[in-house]
Amino acid sequence: MKKNLFFLVFVFLSAAIFALDSTTDLGLGFQYGFSRIFEGEATLREITEPGPVFSFRYGGKYMGFYTRFGMLFPDSVTEGSTTLDHTDNDRIMFTGTGFGPSFKIPMGKRFALVLDLGMNINNLGNGSSFRDTLDASWTGKLAGFGVTFSAGHIYDDIKLVESYNDFAIGVGGNAALRFRFNERVSLEIGASGSYDFWRIKTYRFSVDFTSGDYRWPYWAMNDFPREKLTISTEEIGWDYWLDEPIMREYATSMTLRSESKFSRFNHYTIMPNISIIVSF
Helix, strand or coil, X not given: CHHHHHHHHHHXXXXXXXXCCCEEEEEEEEEEEEEEEEECCEEEEEEEEEEEEEEEEEECCCEEEEEEEEEECCCEEEECCEEEECCCCCEEEEEEEEEEEEEEEEECCCEEEEEEEEEEEEEEEEEEEEEEEEECCEEEEECCCCEEEXXXXXXXXXXXXXXXXXXXXXXXXXXXXXXXXXXXXXXXXXXXXEEEEEXXXXXXXXXXXXXXXXXXCCCCCCCCCCEECCCCCCCEEEXXXXXXXXXXXXXXXXXXXXXXXXXXXXXXXXXXXXXXXXEC
């Protein structure tokens, strides 16, 4: 009961602080830092790249809340025996998101110290694709009846897509010195950092049917004309099973393989940054 009462008092006080002379700050800036996964003295993965950073703050004169989103675009990433390279991937991106309470300490008329503390989520994601032939035809036989039936198509030039995401969850923050040009525009110079201790790695392998060709297999209709594949979720096709027409809706994509793994690990980032802040 006491814990619930304390929480309610904290929420009401925070709301009162936000309501007093509240402002909204939008920031756009540049960061150059690094992300490092380590185990003991060994570095398992390190990324050092530049990228943009976006920030949002809302609150009163001394306290509020914030969220930050930054991006890095590494050319290649190596961890253990795995190497991700732009020559084999359509995209490689490292993103960092932070959110939580924000504190502002005025230092005269022009300067202020800004401190952000809270939860942090980092993610390394990459995606690759290639085109190949997918044989989705099949045959079957009813035991005891001697009836053989078949269905399906062979898909040519179909897009196969691989996607990998490495989520890191932990704590982080940002410290910056703000110089105010006027009531609306300020300059912030600072650095953000995070320490992540939980990791969720996900992998997905799927097929995209929205482009390519399909044809009947050899055992169905050898001289059936090849058709351009323009399947959408609204289009209706016909399948035949035991000589009975069955109407179904075509799917635009299909997951062939999906994996997810949770683990503990050690990961930290340091991102020096500079941003222009516009206040409302």
